[in-house]
Amino acid sequence: MKNLRGGLVFTAIFTLLCASGVNSATSRSDDAVSSAKERLASGDSHENSADQRNEQESSNFKNEKPCGEQDAKDGEGFAVLVARAPGVSVPNRSTLLSAVAIVNHGKAPADQVEVRSVSLVGGKLTSALPVNVGNIAASRSAFVNSDFAGGPFVPGKVYVLVLAGTYSLGEGNRRRCEFRFSVNLRVPPMAPGQARLKTIKAAAKKVKGAPYPAFHPKFDNEVDRSEWTVPRGPLLAGKPTPTATGTEKAQIGDPPAINFVSNDSLGVNGASGIAEPSGSINAGGIVFTSANWLAAYSTNGGGAFNQLNPTTIFPNDAVGYCCDQIVQYAPSIDRFIWLLQGNGVRLAVATPADVKNNNGTAWTYWNLTPDLFGANSFDYPDLSIGDKYLYMSWNASAKVSGHMVARTSLAGLQAGGTITIEFTDPADGPMAWFAHLVQNTGNEIFWAGHNNTSNMRVFSLAENSNTYFWRDVNIASWTNGGFVSNTPDNQNWLGEVSAVGTWIAGGTRAGNHVWFAWTAGQDNNFKQAHVDMVALNRSNNFNVDQQVQIWNNDYAFGYPALSTNACTGEVGLSLEYGGNGHYQNHVVGFWGDFLVYITTASNTGSSRFGDYVTLRQAPPTNANPGNLFNAYGYGVTGGKTDVHYVLFGRPASACKVVSHPTPTPFSEPCVCADGFKAGPAVKEGTPACEHICRGHERH
Secondary structure, eight states: OOOOTTOOOOOEEEEEEEESOOOOOSSOOOOOOEEEEOOOOOOOSSSOOHHHHHHHHHHTSOOSSOTTHHHHHTTOOOOOEEEEEEEEEEEETTEEEEEEEEEEOSSSOEEEEEEEEEEETTEEEOSOSOEEEEEEOTTEEEEEEEEEEESOOOTTOEEEEEEEEEEEESGGGOEEEEEEEEEEEEOOOOSSEEEEOEEEEEOOEEEOSOOSOOOOOOOTTOOOOOSOOOOOOOOOOOOOOSSOOEEEEOBTTBSTTSEEEEEEEOOOSSOOSSOOEEEEEOTTSOEEEEETTEEEEESSTTSSOEEEOHHHHSOSSSSOOOSOEEEEEETTTTEEEEEEEESEEEEEEEOHHHHHHTTTOOEEEEEEOGGGGTOSEEEEEEEEEBSSEEEEEEEEESSSOEEEEEEEEHHHHHHTSOEEEEEOOGGGOGGGTTOOOOBSOBTEEEEEEEEETTEEEEEEEETTOSEEEEEEEEOOOOOSOOOOOBOTTSOBTTHHHHHHOOOEEEEEEETTEEEEEEEEOOOSSOSSOEEEEEEEEGGGTTEEEEEEEEOOTTSEEEEEEEEEOTTTOOEEEEEEEEOSSOOOEEEEEETTSOEEEEOOOOOSOOSSOOSOOEEEEOOOOSSSSSOEEEEEEEEEETTEEEEEEEEEESOGGGOSOOOOOOOOOOOSBOBOTTSOBOOTTOBTTSHHHHHHHHHHTTO
């Protein structure tokens, strides 16, 4: 993730007063507050450093008498608090739920942070005061929830939230300081709702031979600032998945339940520590993959990879090159599709033959700068392929920021000329910030965001329509906090999620069901952070058919990517796990097996891991008629990222559609008819047991 030029929206006015004493609070707080690490955000890819961006943000706040002035004179650091990324949910016209991140951009901790008063014009506070935030270390953040009754709260209207309180500064907390924030809360559009797509055109350009001089992209700390903090919703009870998900090391060709055809390291040098791997494969064994700073391709099914430098392939023009990359392969037009982030995004296509014959340097491309879409900057792009359209998405910082989804015809990309791009208004989707698109989407694209921790907004756009729709869906409550999962060397590998909160990281369409997945925090049901997933019934008004979790009380799971198996109809998984004595590692598997397979071998922890991994359906071949996935994930070995390409799936003989399982409390071990005993994590009655026994009976 990376924020670009003009990408920040400053929503708080900050007053900091040095005081010898303050009024005592009148009531005790039971408000849930999540403290989390937030690395400083990067600046413009060509100009600003992280420190400059923080200085720019702080200058937008009125600072009457900084508490840290004396510390600065003494050569010491001081705390600089800002309030940002407000989330607003209106379950009904008389109730407003809000969440705000308080971030410390200073060089010293702000201790004993306490919110003592909260007000909103037109609303009466219904949550308790004071809010004991605790300590906010330098470059860390905390989430504060505030709930109000009153209104009516009108969609599109801005309400000013005022937070005031105190914190301690200096060694031994020798000074007590006051703070005051005024934060603009914009009420999102009401649901259900709909809007028409807007349209632009973009001209094509071509490159070949990597003729451009290399330059090193300026990533700074590579952390995007979120523009949405998920508010705490009303408690809605659910039934947690009773069966934990175990882990085993992936072995080529074994076990019978899942065949691992390939598990290959890219063997590249200089990959970013935040690898964000993506990629895809064609039926002929040509693989094209990306890993933030670099790209690579293989012409022999992953046996060997050739590294590419994107800065030498494309010009350093109005888009340039920054960081995030997404790769897809579209079988219907026989094109690799490569989306590269810069000042906007560059959309590029090439045939597998061009990749092979021109060493990955021959591309037709379109420059999509933010101004074409009425925005200031883009970040965190994604791709999905439908029947006739390519779908793109990104965070759009604009007059009213939010998530934007765009589409263009696959036929237009194949033709290689001027293309028409239709796109949504980001103001309609602030809660979908960071959202990934649903994969295997067919004739309708879907995306979603969290209104609050018990309600999500689901968007849809049919291929035969130029109108997109949204509706709200109640789900069982989950926790947006408790994202702490330390590796053996005491690194919290979920540091990014803990800094900005969670988002919809994975999605897939399986028949009439649309699946969404996200990282959820520790709570009374789960001792570790885990993955929460919902399956919505498209043919029944998007009602929840099931809500399930991928969990284990001995380690955490996070950063889920989903895809649907063309042969069996099962939901495939690509995600990361670690913590509690385990280093972070990439794992893959199938939902319902309650077993995932470790593909990497990390021996170094990371406090800035993520921000996504990838899972794609592999095109069918004679030997494997749609039963395989290709996945892209990474580990950290010797302090360096180790990106892997993984080709896995059910045996080819399993090519029949199986139902999507509703979890049951399996407890008996899996034993096949001939007495063969599967691994201890595989239980009787699960799809894994079925496939293992089917494979074993053939031997």
